[in-house]
Amino acid sequence: MRSLDCSSAQKLMSAFIDSMVTAAESESLEVHVTLCQACQRQLQSYKSMRSLLSRMERPPLPGDMVLETRVRLSQQRNKNFRARFENRLNYVFKPLVIPALFGVSLTMLFFGILLGCLADNTVLAESRLKEEPVFGLYKPVRTTDHTMLRFVSSDEQNLDEPLTIETHVGDEGRVIDYEVLSGPQNPEVDGWIREMMSLAEFTPATAFGRPVESKIILSFVAVRN
């Protein structure tokens, strides 16, 4: 067994009172302190100090500390729970937001266009109904002014009764054929009708903007002054 000097003994004392020395170190120290009163006092003071410290009374807890701690902890936990819940929502829904937004936008765009078209058609139909309530996109054949003038100014015929002629007008506005529906039947009137029909010009009927063949009924009445 190695004998200790005072310096080495004192270095061991702290660990010795905690039983954190080897058996050999412990024995050496015990032997040394039996021989050295100064070291014996040192060891005693270490033990006494540890005893003094270990016997220190625990200070009483401030009355509201535990309650305050619980309240703060609870607040923090609720805050965190809410934040975690929001994060979870974001995590789940964020990837869906862009596609969903894109889908909604496309749908709205599609319906916008569709509604726009429907609205345009409605307006168009309304405007056409105002102009041509019956025919829509069909315009009937009309007489031209100079033709009517020619008919009116012709006083060679003395019509005793009203004359009605169904006239077949071509897409160029010329008379293709005609038929006298009622009126005087004599060679003079027939000659006058043939001449007038060969010279007559009409504004042809149109369907969807294109001139088409059509029929027009012409009536003549003699006006006596």
Place this chain on the structure above:
Amino acid sequence: MPREITYNWLDRPAELTAQEALFVSRLKANEDAAYDELVRMYSGPMYHVAYRMTGDAAEASDAVQDIFLKIFRNIGGFKGEAALKTWIFKIAFSEILNRLRWWKRRHRYATLSLDESPNGNVPGHGVADAGPTPEEVLQAKERENAIQQALRRLSHEHRSIIVLRDIEGFSYTEIADVLGISMGTVKSRLARARADLKKSLMRYLSVRYL
């Protein structure tokens, strides 16, 4: 009644027990009852440590509340490499030492009263304790103040190790875990801290010859 520390002589390795693991999982699951239990179990020892380290009741109380908040924020990262107790006190010491450093920079010590014990009571002699004579009460108060002043004169490192070992009765392994130092350093630092403290408390130490 004087409190006797039960020392962990075997100095068992600090590791997570099955019971602690279950408790930790309850904390991680944010269970109300688990947090209540945590506060009930640790608020006392934590306050005691904080009070011995800071010497101020209000400061210690604030520190304890912040420590629990830190525990809550960090429990998710607790992997169980150490016992729950050492992990908790590691956080506690980190917070307390930060506070001490903060106050040291602002010369707080000049304003702290060493004559006042927490809540104005004399430590060790509550109202209900009718045993001690007025002279004994006075002596106890004087001794308490002397110890607190002696602790205050120690460096933060030495004070930490004295509080953990001699006041709270932590094992060397637990101290090493809490302070993040090796066992050898625990031994040498504790020896130096005790030697320093002994000089200040010599008049209160009774020495008997063997």
